[in-house]
Amino acid sequence: MTALHPAPEEALEQAPEQAPEAAAAEAGAPRPPSLRRNRDFVLLWVGAGATALGARVSSIAYPLLVIWATGSASAAGLVGFAAALPNLVVQLHAGALVDRWDRRRLMILCDLGCLLSAAAVGASVYSGHVWIPLLMAAAFVQGSLAIFYRLAERAAVRHVVPGEQLPAAMAGNEARGQAAGLLGLPAGSVLYTLARSAPFLFSAVAHTVSLVSLLLIRKNFQDERTQAPGNLRAELAEGLSWTWKQRFLRWGMLLIAGSNLLFQGLSLALIVVVNEAGGSAAAIGVITAVSGTGGMFGALTGTFWMRRVSLRGLLIGGAVGWAVLMPLVALTGNPVLLGLVFLAAAMIGSVTNVAGGVYQVGITPDRLQGRVGGAMGLIGSGAASLGMLGGGFALEAFGATHTVYGIAAAMAALALLSLLLPHADYPESLRRSAAPAAATDPEAK
Structure with a gap:
């Protein structure tokens, strides 16, 4: 769950020039076709959706496989740590390379890498071997490639849709991501109950679908580069500096970083709570579906x-x-009630993601899209890699109930600190562009 909140006076100074499509719309030109009729956007949307679905299926399968096969929460924490570690060590360099390389080609390579790693895990599990080092390596590779893919895809959206349709496109993308979770997490649980290798083999097929859709897209995913790439370290510093100068963004992302860390531990605690209550892997699917x-x-x-x-x-x-x-998770093992708790939490996160995603893509210059996205990912999600690791050891040391209450107390402290955030709001130009897009595009409804 991420949010982007640059201070308006700083953001307006950095905002890119108005897109030609938006200018034409203001001048009274006919509106562009619906997003559903935009061939390249549909292909990008479907491909990224397939990638997200495959990632969701395998992400729930990893902890289920470890906990039900070994009974070790600490081992599950190690695998979760490996999956989340790229958020800490890969983000910045991934952002810089997304700004340097051909984004479409990079996304194709990411799908190939994820396909091969998921297939390797599936084959290993099918043969009867559950090797924690292999699971950690595969989770790290898939997590790393997912970051490259996500940063490239987010930067590509503005190149396949007109400027005035950007809010609707980003809302549609967030809905796609949530749909992937809605379908992928319970599907991963169900597939796991059918065969331990099934979720990983499904993930390999999903990445194949994404690969084909990317090969069919015609448009470029970046502006033409007129300058040769400079020093990588200097480019990384430029992306960090641009992001850090946005005062509200800086403090808001630190707050989100803390909450992401806590949610990693809470997600692992959820699996332990259900397991201790006598629930099955399918019960986790019910919770994630709700x-x-x-x-x-x-x-x-x-x-x-x-x-x-x-x-x-x-x-x-x-x-x-x-x-x-958060503290409600410790009070019941009922899958439906736990699902309702996570339903409300997911709704909050999705609203924040839409608002932040629209704003960041709308105001960041194209040449900085990858680096700013990487910097924000590092600040907002980097610490989350420690949440799964710490959560696993805390669960074994203190039990599920005390761990959940500890997580909830930390979140309450963050909520109090959030009251100290400085004031910030959207630039008026972005607010105007969001309103007609949401009102007229069916994808925004």
Whole structure:
């Protein structure tokens, strides 16, 4: 769950020139075709959706495989740590390379790498071997390639849709991601109950679908580069500097980093709670299916909240909401009730993701898209790699109930700190562009 909140006065100074399509729309020119009729956007949307679905299926399969095969929460924490570690060590360099390399070609290579690693795990598990080092290596590779893919895909959106359709496109992308979770997480649980290797083999097939869709896209995913790449270290520093100068973005992302860390531990605690209550892997699927509806609702109403609540208000409200919801996980092992708790948490996260994604893509110059996305990923999600690791050891040392209450107390402290955030709001130009897109495009509804 991420959020992007640059201060408006700084963001306006950095905002790119108005897209020609947006200028034409303001001049009274006919609106462009619906996003559903935009061939390249549909292919990109479907391909990224397949990638997300495959990643969701395998992501839930890893902890299920380790906990049900070995009974070790600490081993599950190690595998989860390996999957989340790229957020800490890969983000910055991935962003710089996304700005340097051909983004479409890079996404194709990412799909190939994920396909091969998922197939390797599936073949190993099918043969009856559950090797923690192999699972850790595969999870790290898939997590790393997913970062490259995500940064490239987010930067590519503005090149396949007109400027005035960007809010609707980003809302559609967030809904796609939530749908992948809604379908992928329970599907991963069900596939695991059928055969331990099935989720990983399914993931390999999903990446194949994404690969084919990328090969069919015609448009370029970046502006023409007029300058040769410079010093990589200097480019990394430029991306960090641009991001860090946005005052509200800086402090808001630090707050989100803390909440992401806590949610990693809470997600692992959820599996242990269900397991201790006598539930099965399928029960985890029920919980994720219920929570996924909240994510979908949040994504589809994202532009609604953007027009009515400031960035600061969304972030504070989200932190307070999460602080109220987290301790409820320790009070029940009922999958439906736990699903409702995670439903509300997912809705909050989706609204924040839509608002942040639209804003970041809209104001960041194309040459900095990858680096700014990588910098924000490092700040917002880098610490999350420690959440799964710490959560696994805390669960073994203190038990599920005490661990959940500890996580909830830390979230309450973050919610109090969020009240100190400086004021920030969307630039007026972005607010105007979001309103007609949400009102007229069916994808935004």
